[in-house]
Amino acid sequence: MSLTQVFGGRGKATELEPLGVIDIGSNSVRLVVYEGAVRAAMPIFNEKVLCGLGKSIASTGHLGAESVERALEALRRFRAIAHILKVKNLRVLATAAVREAEDGHDFIVRAEKAAGTRIEVLSGEMEAQFAAYGIRMGFMNADGLAADLGGGSLEVIDIYKDRLNDAATLPLGGLRLIDQTANRIERALPMVDESVARINWLVNGRGRPFYAVGGTWRALAKLHMEHTNYPLRVMHGYSIPTREAIEFCQFVRRTKKVSTLRGMEEVARARRDVVPYGALVLERLLEALAPSEVIFSVFGIREGLLFSLMTPHEQAKDPLLCFCEDYARLRSRSVAHAHELCSWTDALFEGDGLKETEEDRRLRHAACLLSDIGWRAHPDYRGEQSLNVVAHSGMSGIDHPGRIFLALAVYYRHVGSDEAKGDDLSARLRLAVSKRAQKRARIIGAAIRAAHMLSIGMPGVIDETKLSYEGPKLVLTIPRTYEALDGERLRRRFGMLAELVQREPEIRILG
Structure with a gap:
């Protein structure tokens, strides 16, 4: 069975080859196996052993005998793990302790045999x-x-x-x-x-x-x-x-x-x-x-080693949006629909609409990409579970206020903007971000809730509808092809969105 079958694949997963990095440090020896040399690569495996190779270098100039044996045992285990995970590219780095120890060379000879590959001793x-x-x-x-x-x-x-x-x-x-x-x-x-x-x-x-x-x-x-x-x-x-x-x-x-x-x-x-x-x-x-x-x-x-192995094109990608797209491909019903949400919600921030910075826009698109990852959960717990998943995910390229904003936006997408429904974590997270971020999270959550009343999470529907501002009104235009989707629940959710952007709601059937 391939790793793509084991870990589910992520569109481009068939093109990826697991890459392993062993870091022989002064305190710990660690193996991390990544999906491949891509911008938002996720660790497939991560294990460390605290060996303390450098604990007596300053006073004796030598690596401790017990520490050396622990490190060699760890390397033998890591070599076996890399084989099981079909890692063809295993890189091993050694740092200060091995670099400075008088018996560092002797250790490298034994360590290379244990690891089954060459070890790179890094300069400072x-x-x-x-x-x-x-x-x-x-x-x-x-x-x-x-x-x-x-x-x-x-x-x-x-x-x-x-x-x-x-x-x-x-x-x-x-x-x-x-x-x-x-x-x-x-x-x-x-x-x-x-x-x-x-x-x-x-x-x-x-x-x-x-x-x-x-x-x-x-x-x-x-x-x-x-x-x-x-x-x-x-x-x-x-x-x-x-x-x-x-x-x-x-x-x-x-x-x-x-x-x-x-x-x-x-x-x-x-x-x-x-x-x-x-x-x-x-x-x-x-x-x-x-x-x-x-x-x-x-x-x-x-x-850093992983980053150095990427092409300049891959290095230049946005790590947050790469992560969110990969996650949407794995967990949502349709990544194409998630991208449609990005474009559909753009209209709320154009012309006479709400104002946002480039970073605001980036975070909004990330929220849209993550908005449907909780669809398999029980309806009563989708908000809470999505909040936990997003807040504690392995995403990068984002600070903690941004992380909390994304978690709240996806939470409100499921539960609406009623704070009375909030659990303890959502209440504590709200206190950790600005009032502006909280309001933006509610607006984006409400927009996604309204969109799902039309699309049912499937692509090809909301891209045929249009959001626009006309004076005091927020207008949703629906082609007659989808007229039957108009109804009480859509109007209620669209009304909540209009209220949050301080407009009057109007739904029009076109054609």
Whole structure:
């Protein structure tokens, strides 16, 4: 059986070949298998083993014997998994620990035998470049400084859209700092400040976003979500204002017993000791940089490698809309109908209608593409289930306010705009976005509800109807061919849409 049959296919799935990336880091060894080298590739498989290869490099210069055996065992397992998943292109990357260890070459010889393929030992410069590509993979038009914190090193790079500027590698990995300071964090502070001060171009990050990459910083984001009772648990695109991030980092690193921190039980045991050091490095970087905000990314060097393998045409695609189209093809009744909704709702924002920015339009089209993914659920729970799916999906190229907007728009498409029907999550999500975003979500949800009364989710109907503004009226023109679809439910839903855009509804039969 092919992977296309197993995973359902997504139109172009027959053209895709699974691609595997193994990342041998200073703290963990991880395998991720992707659908293929495409813009919104989804992981088919993802597993990591916390080996701690770099935990004694600073003091001994060698990889720990126990850590090496754990890593080799993981590589043998990952090789077998890649074979089962029919991965023909398996890339293996090694970073700071293997690069710097005196016995790194000996490890590579054994590791290549275990993995069954060549291992690429990345330089610090290449590691920074792949981290930057990972940010480009996960964000539209990224503009700021990105930093990837591993167990052995910290890579920092300046990104401006499709251009990579200055880059540096600093000896500030969490495991390295624990080793160098004998696990006394107060000793690490001057070491961090001294390393950061050597990089004079870091001032270029002032007032621009700071993209935080790496498992330790993701754990820190998870703790902040728990600390603030944030309604989502999605790491990618989660942002914190700079001053708030600095104060939280100080709180974490000064906590006497980190195991008592709320949410720490969800962090892997092998990573918990590293979190305060990650907080210290982030705090001192932010103090030096003064960026506009901290944005956390789940996309790093593995996704960066994937991005580097794409054609320029594929790289230039919108990751959000690619994801939404693929998801619509998998889950909705008709992706063609979803595209018709994009065009049909355009009329609400043309001429004398509502105003929207280019980003608003992009998000509206994404909402239309996702609007029918819950059709197989029980009618009483379609709204709630769609809300959860969209809010927690693996989409990229979108920030959290945009993610919440999409979730609410698809939710209102099923339940209408009556807040009294809302569940706990929808109520909490509403509080996390602006009033304007909430209203737009209701309008788009109402438009899609009205459209479905005509199309029944099938293509070829609403593209023959027309929405237009005529003075105080919102007019829906239906060709006589579809006159029988006019009725009480359509008029009720269209009336709700007209009310939301502050117009009087009128339905006309033409011909």
